[in-house]
Amino acid sequence: MLELTGGLEYVLPVMAAVMVSKWTGDSLGRRTVYENVIEERGYPFLDNKHEPRKNLGAADKLVGQEKKIRFLSMDSTVRDVRELLGSCTYQGFPVVHSEEDMTVAGYVLRESLEVS
Numbered sequence: 001m002l003e004l005t006g007g008l009e010y011v012l013p014v015m016a017a018v019m020v021s022k023w024t025g026d027s028l029g030r031r032t033v034y035e036n037v038i039e040e041r042g043y044p045f046l047d048n049k050h051e052p053r054k055n056l057g058a059a060d061k062l063v064g065q066e067k068k069i070r071f072l073s074m075d076s077t078v079r080d081v082r083e084l085l086g087s088c089t090y091q092g093f094p095v096v097h098s099e100e101d102m103t104v105a106g107y108v109l110r111e112s113l114e115v116s
Helices: 008-028 033-041 058-062 078-087 110-115
Strands: 092-096 104-109
Touching (some): 078 110, 104 110
Antiparallel strands (some): 092 104
């Protein structure tokens, strides 16, 4: 852009200023000014620059936790729903086709079950 305007004498000072500002920013840290303000004000922020510790999927985390998973099946009775609501404080439950199939058919909120 400077070459088009005939301001070639400004190319070297502009390049020097850009390099000095980059080096200054790099020395202060990898985070941007906006990320620092977000952290300072306590806003929720998901930083996508950090690598995960392990490459685990949801299935890897749930292995051995099968007894803790609460769900409703399509053939659940009113008694099953009442027992489920009394046994935990979860705010919603997945609905599966059957206990053998375990294909998710939907999701139901606790307040919807308590009203009906």
